[in-house]
Amino acid sequence: MNLNINYCSYCGADQLAEEIPAGDNMPRIVCSQCGSIHYQNPKIVAGCLVTWQDQVLLCRRAIEPRYGLWTMPAGFMENNESIEEAACRETFEEAQARVTLDGLYGFYSIPRISHVYVLFRGHLDKQEFGPGSESLEVKLFSEADIPWNDLAFNAVRVTLRHYFNDRKRGEFPLHLQTL
Amino acid sequence: MNLNINYCSYCGADQLAEEIPAGDNMPRIVCSQCGSIHYQNPKIVAGCLVTWQDQVLLCRRAIEPRYGLWTMPAGFMENNESIEEAACRETFEEAQARVTLDGLYGFYSIPRISHVYVLFRGHLDKQEFGPGSESLEVKLFSEADIPWNDLAFNAVRVTLRHYFNDRKRGEFPLHLQTL
Numbered sequence: 001m002n003l004n005i006n007y008c009s010y011c012g013a014d015q016l017a018e019e020i021p022a023g024d025n026m027p028r029i030v031c032s033q034c035g036s037i038h039y040q041n042p043k044i045v046a047g048c049l050v051t052w053q054d055q056v057l058l059c060r061r062a063i064e065p066r067y068g069l070w071t072m073p074a075g076f077m078e079n080n081e082s083i084e085e086a087a088c089r090e091t092f093e094e095a096q097a098r099v100t101l102d103g104l105y106g107f108y109s110i111p112r113i114s115h116v117y118v119l120f121r122g123h124l125d126k127q128e129f130g131p132g133s134e135s136l137e138v139k140l141f142s143e144a145d146i147p148w149n150d151l152a153f154n155a156v157r158v159t160l161r162h163y164f165n166d167r168k169r170g171e172f173p174l175h176l177q178t179l
Numbered sequence: 180m181n182l183n184i185n186y187c188s189y190c191g192a193d194q195l196a197e198e199i200p201a202g203d204n205m206p207r208i209v210c211s212q213c214g215s216i217h218y219q220n221p222k223i224v225a226g227c228l229v230t231w232q233d234q235v236l237l238c239r240r241a242i243e244p245r246y247g248l249w250t251m252p253a254g255f256m257e258n259n260e261s262i263e264e265a266a267c268r269e270t271f272e273e274a275q276a277r278v279t280l281d282g283l284y285g286f287y288s289i290p291r292i293s294h295v296y297v298l299f300r301g302h303l304d305k306q307e308f309g310p311g312s313e314s315l316e317v318k319l320f321s322e323a324d325i326p327w328n329d330l331a332f333n334a335v336r337v338t339l340r341h342y343f344n345d346r347k348r349g350e351f352p353l354h355l356q357t358l
Contacts, residue, residue: 005188009217012186012193023312025272026257038188042256043220044295077221078205082288082357083295093204104355107283109261116223116262133202174353176283178261 005029010036042114046086047074049106049159050099052124055140056163058147058156059094062136066152072159073097074119075134087120095138097129102172106159109178117155117179121163121172154179184208189215221293225265226253228285228338229278231303234319235342237326237335238273241315245331251338252276253298254313266299274317276308281351285338288357296334296358300342300351333358 007014013033020027021037029038049072050057058070073094077086084101091099099122106119131138141147143164151157158179166172186193192212199206200216208217228251229236237249252273256265263280270278278301285298310317320326322343330336337358345351 004215007186007188007191009184009186009188012191014191036183039255040258041222042258044223076218077295079219079221079293080290082290083286083355084288084357085290104286104353107262109263111259111261111264114258116256174283176262178263 005038008034008036009038010034040114042109042116044077044083044086045074045115045117045155046077046083046090047072047117047119048087048091048099048101048122049119049163050091050095050097050122050124050129051102052127052140055142056146056160057095057097057124057129057138057140059131059135060137060139061134061152062131063134068136069150069152070147071152071156072119074117074155077118083118084120087118087122091122092132094132094135095129096132097138098125099123100125104174105172106155106162107174107176108155108158110155111178119155119159184217187213187215188217189213219293221295223256223262223265224253224294224296224334225256225262225269226251226296226298227266227270227278227280227301228298228342229270229274229276229301229303229308231306231319234321235325235339236274236276236303236308236317236319238310238314239316239318240313240331241310242313247315248329248331249326250331250335251298253296253334256297262297263299266297266301270301271311273311273314274308275311276317277304278302279304283353284351285334285341286353286355287334287337289334290357298334298338 008031011034015032073091075090102121108117187210190213194211252270281300287296
């Protein structure tokens, strides 16, 4: 379970136990003092495969994990926003780019780390972009120049492969898969 | 913010403040004693529009909220599962039904409550189903018999409307929308 939970956030007790609550069928972190159940759920990573003409926009990460490697703009969806807002916000934060979304493109479950990636295709409104605070640099890449050996995440690799294959066929179906 | 966070789950201090951490741009719950940041993120509700021939399967809720009203089998995605596993698990838990998934069908952001619905179409493998512990009863409905005034959630109403419209056209595209 989550090693960062040492105290009950509701009552402050340190008597947390892993048990299956009544009416449930999964072990949860339960406070033995006040009975609060501390559920943990997957996080959504929203992002964008940003295109400009025949190129795609990648960001070189200025933060851990995978500092210095290339990624698509993407990050954790926040409370009180839509998935489209999340994808566009992350794109602006990491690449200072305004995009128009062209459709949902990648939906990847990553059960091992309890993340769900939700990625859109989107195109730059203008050829304007630059590094946000979480990026060292932001660059347009043609297919021949993609830094395949310096990509930050498997989800990025998978999405770029899908994109260049789909572009040849002129169809961009949703890719739903478990990584 | 979340009123259920009274104590830092990492160090147990009650000195939590709402502030924008360095390098961030959103207010977070931060522990003034140990510096832990308590992020909060949207939850995924995974579920299934279950069909059998020309009927759809609905469950009458045995739990709050919306006790006694009709819903599709759906619930919070758990850590360490894929979205398909989550949809099938919820369908089995609430309707004791085994389904084969026919495609991603509804993707709804609900920013007001920070939920993201991810709904599949799926068909019963056999005409076998029944109430799980969270359901009072489980029933197949023809279009003419849908209890439109007794549906538990707007996402259910929206999905059923899409389904009966799409069925007339013989196409079931993904519906991506904000509710």
